[in-house]
Amino acid sequence: MPGRSGEIIFDQRRQPLTLLRLLKSGGAGSVFTLKERPREVAKLYHSAKDVLFYERKLRAMLELQPDLPTLREGGRERVQIAWPTGLLRDCGGRFVGFSMPILDVSATTDLEHVLQERQARVEKLPTGLGAKMTLAANLAATLAALHRCQHYVVDLKPLNVRFYRDSLFIAMLDCDGFSIQGKDERFPAGQVTTDYLAAEFQQRGVTPGEEEAQDRFALAVIVFQLLNSGLHPYAGRPQGGDVPNDLPGRIAARLYPYGRRGISRLLPAPVSGHEMFPPALRDLFDRAFSAQPQRRPSAQEWSSLLMGYAQRSGGQLVACSQDASHQHFAGLPCAACARAGLVARSARVAQQTNGGKGRGRKRKRTRTAQPLRQAAAARPVARPAAPGAAATTSQLPGLGSRVTMAAVGTLVLGWVAGWGMPAWRAYDALPSPGWWDGFELAVQSGMLLLGVLFYILCVPGLIMSRRP
Known part of the structure; x- marks a missing residue:
């Protein structure tokens, strides 16, 4: 199969295309730029083993495309999703891959990088609640467009989602790995990540017809992380030895500690700001992580709610009066200030504890050394007698x-x-x-x-x- 720069491939109309620079090479295939089409790239599969499956899947993707058009802003094109634009064949007419719009990866970054404030600051990414709310709303809208076509990501996680740093638009890659709905066939996704896998799928996996339930769960996890400083909704403080230590185990046991009712086996993390979420937002999280998968909010429901918070005209997010870089929900305390105060207090306690330990170690060394000095002073030592006086001390015989x-x-x-x-x-x-x-x-x-x-x-x- 073709896979080297300079080789010729053909599109569906038998137009020749020249492979140029290799952009990326993964487990399934390699991505090349195209000489004749600078706005497109070609993904060529490595092996001919599954080409018939991929050809049918790509045809289904071409027949049912989500409504996620390329956006133009300030003279720049922002590709929201790298969806296939055509099939590619070799000189013998055999299917080898597909073409798709080129996505400016250099203008994007992984959603993972914005979750933690420290990493976001290092990479000069937005850290405010308003920006993260916009990202959450845009991600939900993107998924809603996919779901309307009955296409599902399944392996949805921050590392698999990119966004444009300047506009906060979402950019989706590797779409041929999604679960795709064909005319009479479902093409399942092949990968999952257990930290974002719903409880009912932790043991048996996701079967055809259940993909949307999985996407709804993973979306809720990511939204929770975005709005709560990267905290996973199943992270917390265990109360007892029977609480699983790993996130998949807690998800399987349905140990969500941030709900309205709470649970006794797992307490919320002290840095969580979930109590400063508005009731409507908390209700959606409670539904998303309940024991009833059918109650999980859809991507469209998330999009509608989050977009209302993200829009400045709505006035539902306000600037903090104590710190201009902070934002919080109108009528509720500032979670960022509360978190900063907690971190500062913890740092002071740690400093005092370390200082106390240092002084304690110093005193301990003094107490250990002092008896040694006293013992040395107590040992009789022969001293020269003063003139005209007899020596009053002498050494004991050997x-x-x-x-x-x-x-x-x-x-x-x-x-x-x-x-x-x-x-x-x-x-x-x-x-x-x-x-x-x-x-x-x-x-x-x-x-x-x-x-x-x-x-x-x-x-x-x-x-x-x-x-x-």
Whole structure:
């Protein structure tokens, strides 16, 4: 099959077209610019395996086109949807792909990028509620036009939707992957994304005839994210261990925490501004995420409601008196201010907590180090004696000194005992001992007593001491 720059293909009228620059190559096919038609591109499929299926599907798309014409604004063309304009064939007449209007991708960006305010500011995208409301209304209107033809996106998510940065018009690509209604045949979509998949389809998938219910659910999720700072409607704070941690699990369990009644198992995220939505908007969200799929608002119903808020003449969105960059619903508090205040308070608490932890760590280090310093100060240290004064402190003897003193003490005790007993016997044998004899015996008895006390009190203490 053709797939290189310079190759020739033919349109339905057998007019030759020259492939120029490769713009994109995906799993199913590649997109080339066309030399003879600068406002169109050609998508050529990689494999001939499913060409008969794709040819029938493309014919159905050509026969029933949605009312989404190319818009002209300020001398520029804004393609709303890259819908097929004709079939393409090779030199042998075999189907190879289709042509479609060229969409200025450089002037667009993914809807995903505008959901988070920080990322939007980095990319210089709009962050106000008015701009996001316009995007939501335009997306709903685009889907409503598709649904009137019974065509459905199915794999609808912010990453698959683009918008023009200057006008906020929606730009839809990869339309041959949509679920398409033919005369007597439904051509199903092949992809889904579980974070945007309705509860009834989480296990069994989307079957023919149920695609609109899926589109309605995914549209409501995206609208909720656009109007609530990117917060997914099934994100929240779990209350209990039986709450699924993943979004698909919560969707399957129908744990929508932002409804009028609320649920006990999953609480709303603190940063959510859903309580500052007007009642009509909250009612549509409650219906979209209820346990009854048939109650989900249609794309047209979303478009009608959101367009009323998006139009400046309606006066339903007003500028915030506290911050000119904020907008809020008339008669209701400013959700952006409330969110900013919450973030600021959280930052202060975190700073105080981190500061307290830092001081606590410092005190902890001080408490740990202080005993070490006190122990070092308590250890006796030999200091030089002042002139004319005796040293009042000395080092304790070491292990060798203690052993020596214990041995010497034992010998002295034995010697004193061996010397004193004979002296006593000699004194006792004297017929008439004089005062000198008594004095000599008293000195020997005193020496014996000192030896015994030294041995009993000092030697065991020196031996058992832990000090080196």
